[in-house]
Amino acid sequence: MSNNTVIAQVGLAERPRKSRLPARLDLLQSLSGLFLALFMWGHMFFVATILVSEDLMWTVTKFFEGYYFFGQSYPWLVSVIVGIVALVFIIHAALAVRKFPINFRQLQVMRAHAKEMRHHDTSLWLVQVYTGFAMFFLASAHLYQMFVWPELIGPGFSGDRMWGAYLGFWFYPVLLLCVELHGSIGLYRLAVKWCIPNMSREFLSKLEKALLVFFLLLGAVTLIAYMKIGIHVKAGDFQKDYTPSSVMMEHSKAAPTSMDGMLVKGE
Amino acid sequence: MSEAQKTVQSGGAQQTRNRTLTFHILRYNPQVPGDKPRLQQYQIEEAEGMTLFLALTEIREHQDPTLQFDFVCRAGICGSCSMLINGRPGLACRSLTKNMGTDITVAPLPVFELIGDLSVNTGKWMRGMSERLETWVHTQEKEINLSKKEEVMDPDLAEKIYELDRCVECGSCVAACGTAQMRRDFVGAVGLNKIARLKLDPRDNRTDADFYELIGDDNGVFGCMSLLGCHDVCPKELPLQTQIAFLRRKLATIECTECNK
Numbered sequence: 001m002s003n004n005t006v007i008a009q010v011g012l013a014e015r016p017r018k019s020r021l022p023a024r025l026d027l028l029q030s031l032s033g034l035f036l037a038l039f040m041w042g043h044m045f046f047v048a049t050i051l052v053s054e055d056l057m058w059t060v061t062k063f064f065e066g067y068y069f070f071g072q073s074y075p076w077l078v079s080v081i082v083g084i085v086a087l088v089f090i091i092h093a094a095l096a097v098r099k100f101p102i103n104f105r106q107l108q109v110m111r112a113h114a115k116e117m118r119h120h121d122t123s124l125w126l127v128q129v130y131t132g133f134a135m136f137f138l139a140s141a142h143l144y145q146m147f148v149w150p151e152l153i154g155p156g157f158s159g160d161r162m163w164g165a166y167l168g169f170w171f172y173p174v175l176l177l178c179v180e181l182h183g184s185i186g187l188y189r190l191a192v193k194w195c196i197p198n199m200s201r202e203f204l205s206k207l208e209k210a211l212l213v214f215f216l217l218l219g220a221v222t223l224i225a226y227m228k229i230g231i232h233v234k235a236g237d238f239q240k241d242y243t244p245s246s247v248m249m250e251h252s253k254a255a256p257t258s259m260d261g262m263l264v265k266g267e
Numbered sequence: 268m269s270e271a272q273k274t275v276q277s278g279g280a281q282q283t284r285n286r287t288l289t290f291h292i293l294r295y296n297p298q299v300p301g302d303k304p305r306l307q308q309y310q311i312e313e314a315e316g317m318t319l320f321l322a323l324t325e326i327r328e329h330q331d332p333t334l335q336f337d338f339v340c341r342a343g344i345c346g347s348c349s350m351l352i353n354g355r356p357g358l359a360c361r362s363l364t365k366n367m368g369t370d371i372t373v374a375p376l377p378v379f380e381l382i383g384d385l386s387v388n389t390g391k392w393m394r395g396m397s398e399r400l401e402t403w404v405h406t407q408e409k410e411i412n413l414s415k416k417e418e419v420m421d422p423d424l425a426e427k428i429y430e431l432d433r434c435v436e437c438g439s440c441v442a443a444c445g446t447a448q449m450r451r452d453f454v455g456a457v458g459l460n461k462i463a464r465l466k467l468d469p470r471d472n473r474t475d476a477d478f479y480e481l482i483g484d485d486n487g488v489f490g491c492m493s494l495l496g497c498h499d500v501c502p503k504e505l506p507l508q509t510q511i512a513f514l515r516r517k518l519a520t521i522e523c524t525e526c527n528k
Contacts, residue, residue: 116354195512
């Protein structure tokens with residue numbers, strides 16, 4: 001047993017020199033949150049390519065599966081990205097849960113405080129607690145699904161998922177609401193916490209609201225676009241493993257019999 | 268009671284009839300066995316330029332001499348009369364009733380030890396915090412030489428220190444803090460502001476590592492969740508947000524040579 005452990009065991013750990021761990025954890029909580037919020041912005045733009053065309057969304061999907069680098073699709077590359085995001089997500093969740101009300105007294109006093117104070121930032125924090133708590137489960141389910149079955153991404157597959165194929169119709173709208181609220185409020189709170197960028201809170205608050213509305217609307221429109229496709233997939237008039245007609249043509253010309261190398265196998 | 272007051276007042280020289288204010292005051296005396304917290308109503312007629320402090324004084328003098336509340340300066344200087352006014356901490360002497368509705372709820376500050384009704388023992392809490400954070404200038408001088416001329420301080424720096432030194436320890440920031448409500452060991456903005464002030468002071472020889480020993484944990488600067496209630500209710504309008512952020516930035520990346528991992 002090291003000296004430090006013995007000293008810590010009798011409750012005198014803080015005597016010799018205070019641990020730097022709380023400092024690093026505080027920094028890591030902010031950085032992991034920043035990473036996740038920025039990732040979600042990127043994520044939103046990638047999935048929103050469906051609004052431009054199914055072909056563009058397909059291209060983005062294949063890009064992340066390495067098709068344009070290796071001439072072949074490897075969905076496990078997506079799993080790697082999902083794995084990294086999931087790791088950051090778990091770290092962030094573990095660090096953020098330290099701040100949650102942990103017993104009835106704390107919850108009772110915090111809720112009464114927020115209600116009576118009628119204070120914007122205090123109420124925002126409660127939104128973070130509720131949406132964060134919901135995402136322990138919702139985001140975990142989504143990340144797990146994308147990690148294990150990365151091939152379920154694409155115009156047809158995503159449409160099918162969002163039209164209730166695996167997790168229910170309610171899943172993506174609720175997750176979208178939680179992510180966008182938590183992300184935009186989180187970024188605002190990071191800015192006021194570190195004073196980086198050092199701008200007025202009024203401005204940052206307006207910016208946060210504008211970003212929230214923008215991403216919620218974009219998300220909602222994108223979700224509807226996928227759901228529409230999902231309806232067609234269910235009806236059987238949209239291919240689940242959708243491939244742009246131009247790509248099909250090209251391949252049928254070049255190698256009419258070997259499509260397997262390029263495409264992800266459907267179910 | 269209120270009708271009688273209205274008659275008295277309306278018989279005077281006033282042209283317009285003043286508003287009748289209803290105060291809902293939290294009454295509870297922990298010294299009285301079996302006493303239970305309750306809201307008691309009082310009605311008074313508003314006077315021009317009336318502050319909450321004046322209204323409470325009127326209630327105590329004319330309606331209920333048992334009502335307990337604190338005050339000293341009556342001018343927003345001492346910080347004694349801080350209380351929850353319609354749910355938010357503020358100084359009674361600086362709160363004009365004309366800015367409020369006709370129903371006003373008044374309660375004692377949370378977190379601090381309750382003496383009775385609206386009176387709380389902020390002094391006890393503040394002393395504990397000051398001792399814990401050693402909120403006094405630490406000099407390395409072995410010998411105190413009073414005849415020696417003091418070192419000159421840059422006026423801008425002196426101004427900055429003075430700005431943070433304006434804190435009157437009223438306790439509003441602590442009562443407005445969600446973290447302090449949930450975690451009773453949290454030092455609050457008042458404590459962090461004092462460290463920020465001493466950190467600026469060239470007469471204080473303590474290093475960042477020394478300050479880290481005092482506030483480098485979840486009861487100190489890293490416990491702050493940036494809800495900023497403190498910043499928004501401070502009657503002295505101290506720049507608490509930037510001061511806490513300043514300490515956080517300094518201490519979050521502090522190196523360690525001999526610390527206990």
